[in-house]
Amino acid sequence: MKRVLNFLVSTACILLILAGCAKGPDRDIESRIFVSPNRLELYVGDGYIITASPTLASYNWETSDALIATVSESGEVTGTGVGTAIITVSDNDARKEIPVTVILPTADNIIGRPGVYRAAVELEINNERIKAVKITRMDTGDSQTTPINFQKGNFTSFYEGLAEGRYLFNVTCTDRHDLESEPVELFIQVYGDQYKTMMQENPPFSGVLIIEPGTDGAPKPGVAAALLLTIEPVEGGFFTYTKIDGNEELMMLSGNDLRVTDVDPSKPMGITARYLPDPRSIDFFDITFDAIPKIRKNRENIITMVNYDFGGVNMAFFSARTNTTTAQFAYRTDLDDVNTGAHLPIFEGAPNWNLGGLAAGNWFNYTVYVEDAGNYLFNCEAAANGTAERSANGSISVNGANEIAFQFSGTGSWTTYFWHWPSNNLPAPRPTNPEDPFSIALTQGWNTIRWTVGNPANCNLRKFSLTWVD
Numbered sequence: 001m002k003r004v005l006n007f008l009v010s011t012a013c014i015l016l017i018l019a020g021c022a023k024g025p026d027r028d029i030e031s032r033i034f035v036s037p038n039r040l041e042l043y044v045g046d047g048y049i050i051t052a053s054p055t056l057a058s059y060n061w062e063t064s065d066a067l068i069a070t071v072s073e074s075g076e077v078t079g080t081g082v083g084t085a086i087i088t089v090s091d092n093d094a095r096k097e098i099p100v101t102v103i104l105p106t107a108d109n110i111i112g113r114p115g116v117y118r119a120a121v122e123l124e125i126n127n128e129r130i131k132a133v134k135i136t137r138m139d140t141g142d143s144q145t146t147p148i149n150f151q152k153g154n155f156t157s158f159y160e161g162l163a164e165g166r167y168l169f170n171v172t173c174t175d176r177h178d179l180e181s182e183p184v185e186l187f188i189q190v191y192g193d194q195y196k197t198m199m200q201e202n203p204p205f206s207g208v209l210i211i212e213p214g215t216d217g218a219p220k221p222g223v224a225a226a227l228l229l230t231i232e233p234v235e236g237g238f239f240t241y242t243k244i245d246g247n248e249e250l251m252m253l254s255g256n257d258l259r260v261t262d263v264d265p266s267k268p269m270g271i272t273a274r275y276l277p278d279p280r281s282i283d284f285f286d287i288t289f290d291a292i293p294k295i296r297k298n299r300e301n302i303i304t305m306v307n308y309d310f311g312g313v314n315m316a317f318f319s320a321r322t323n324t325t326t327a328q329f330a331y332r333t334d335l336d337d338v339n340t341g342a343h344l345p346i347f348e349g350a351p352n353w354n355l356g357g358l359a360a361g362n363w364f365n366y367t368v369y370v371e372d373a374g375n376y377l378f379n380c381e382a383a384a385n386g387t388a389e390r391s392a393n394g395s396i397s398v399n400g401a402n403e404i405a406f407q408f409s410g411t412g413s414w415t416t417y418f419w420h421w422p423s424n425n426l427p428a429p430r431p432t433n434p435e436d437p438f439s440i441a442l443t444q445g446w447n448t449i450r451w452t453v454g455n456p457a458n459c460n461l462r463k464f465s466l467t468w469v470d
Contacts, residue, residue, distance in 0.1 A: 032094040033059070040087075040100045042069070042079035043129055045177050050075040050098060052089045062088045069100045104181040105129030106173045112186035116283035119159045119188040121171055125152055130173045134180065135159045138168040150176070156282075164192030191277045196285045199275060295442060297372040297468030305355050305451070305461045308364040317364045354383075354462040356414070360455035365448050373444040376466040377437055378406075383417045383460045386410035393454025398440055398447055405454070406438065417462050439469050 034053045042048060052059050052075060061071045064086040071077050071087050079102035087098045109124035121135055128150045135157055136143040146157035159169065167190060170183035275285045295301045309316035355364070384392040391410040397403040408420040440449070451464070 033057075033089060033091065033096040035089060035096050035098055038098060040077060040098060042077065042100065042102050044079045044081065044102055044104055044175065044179055047076050047078040050077060050087065050089070052096070057091055059089050059091055062090075064088070068102050104173070104179055105175050106181040106184075107133070110171055110184050110186070111280075112169065112188040114189040114191060114278045114281045114283075115158070116191050116277075116281075116285065117160075117162055117164075118283070119162060119167060119169065119190055120282045121157045121159075121169070121186065123155045123157065123171075125155065128152055129175055131176055131178070132174045133157050134172050134174060136170040136172070136183070138170060145174075148173075162190045164194050165190055189278065191281070191283070191285075195277060196287065199285065199287050294369050294371040295376070295447075295466055297374060301368075301376070301466040302463055303366055303368070303465070304463055305364065307366070309367050309448075317362070319359070319362045354417075354460045356460040358453045358457040358459060358461070360453055360457050362453040362457070364451050366451070367446060367448045368442075370442045370444055370447050372468060373442060375439040375441050375469045377439045377469050378404075379419050379437075379465045379467070380408065380461065381417050381419050381463040381465075382408060382411075383414050383462075384408060384410045384458055385412075385414050386458070387412055391456070392459040393456065394459075395452045395454060396440055397450045397452070398442060400448070400450075402441065403452075404438055404440065407454075408459075410458075414460055417460075419465075440466075442466070 036051045036053075040048060040050065050071075059075070061073060061075055063069055063071050063077075065083070066080065068081045068083040068085040069077055069079055069087065075089065077087055077100055079100075082102055082104055084099060084101050087100055089096050089098070105127050107123040107125050107130070109122075111122045113120040113122060119135075121133070123133060125148065130148045131150060132145050132147050133155070134143050134145045137159065144157075144159050146155065148155060157171075167188055169186045169188060171186060172180040172183050174180050275287050277285065378396060382392070387410045391408075393405070393407050395403050395405045411418050451461070453459075
């Protein structure tokens with residue numbers, strides 16, 4: 001019995017040894033060949049030697065796709081085309097696979113920028129493999145090339161001589177073998193005279209020239225006045241500086257106020273504004289136009305009501321108020337109104353300046369220059385406490401004649417403002433029961449518009465507008 005047991009144990013050991021020997025070659029396929037590197041990335045045309053070990057062994061080298069990468073008998077891999085190939089190294093009973101990716105050089109970052117009659121492409125390049133950058137205009141197939149000369153850095157490539165419009169471009173990088181990378185698509189806006197003309201004819205300025213009129217209602221020659229301009233926000237673009245008659249450049253952005261005092265309203269004044277049509281734009285327009293906001297028929301003419309004329313009480317305005325809180329009057333005292341402030345009306349603070357605390361009989365003069373004579377539809381942005389219809393009263397006269405009385409309805413509170421007459425050109429909100437519209441006649445040249453507060457006053461006044469009718 002003991003002899004049988006020994007035989008069984010010996011047989012089991014032999015079987016275990018044989019089983020272990022049978023698995024040995026499978027492990028060797030993965031472990032007997034070591035390579036460095038175990039994966040590889042190459043530019044087209046570049047070579048790299050893969051090292052296999054043990055170094056004394058003899059190996060066979062193969063590629064899965066010679067159009068992408070080739071390999072020599074010594075393990076040197078050469079990139080021949082863009083893509084991925086597998087390099088295999090083997091001996092009689094073991095093998096190793098090395099993935100190889102072959103690429104073309106390209107920029108790390110590509111950005112399109114608008115320009116004036118041109119487009120720009122900015123490139124960040126962090127390799128020394130790019131010979132040139134080509135920009136192709138897709139609607140015509142024409143292209144322009146910028147040399148890079150195998151340098152690292154930031155580069156700007158321009159496509160010149162374009163008409164105003166929106167363009168699709170393909171941007172490619174060329175290597176030393178004149179092979180081109182995969183194209184990057186860019187849509188770029190190009191600006192020109194049409195856009196510049198639109199800006200000049202409809203400058204995004206609002207405001208008035210605040211002047212001291214003479215006894216005939218015309219401006220006094222040589223008398224210092226103040227020009228107040230507010231730059232309205234313009235989608236996309238902004239101003240970088242503005243000059244008034246060659247004065248010091250004034251840095252400003254959309255939405256800021258520009259106040260220039262001590263100007264002579266009897267002389268022409270011109271504004272030169274450097275305007276970027278797009279914050280990313282590489283070019284700007286120098287837009288020049290008349291500084292005096294003229295009343296014209298081809299636009300909505302809006303006047304802010306705190307910008308009444310200079311001249312003080314009984315000359316430019318009348319108000320019986322005696323409240324002298326500094327914060328309420330800082331707006332006009334900043335503009336050197338000759339009145340001490342004792343009779344000034346109350347103002348709500350910026351950016352929503354308005355005339356408030358009004359009483360029946362208050363009046364305010366607004367002297368404007370009318371370029372296009374005719375009848376202008378009148379409108380007013382005002383708040384009236386309560387909700388009753390026709391709860392506030394007033395009247396408008398021009399050059400001391402033709403007074404027109406009007407009424408408007410409550411807006412619900414002292415701080416809720418409506419444009420009170422129907423208009424498709426002015427922003428909401430609008431009242432549900434708009435007032436009956438009326439127009440005023442303006443002659444070519446200087447006109448003085450007087451707003452008189454009626455009884456009951458019951459209103460705060462922010463802006464009025466004039467829209468040409470006929």
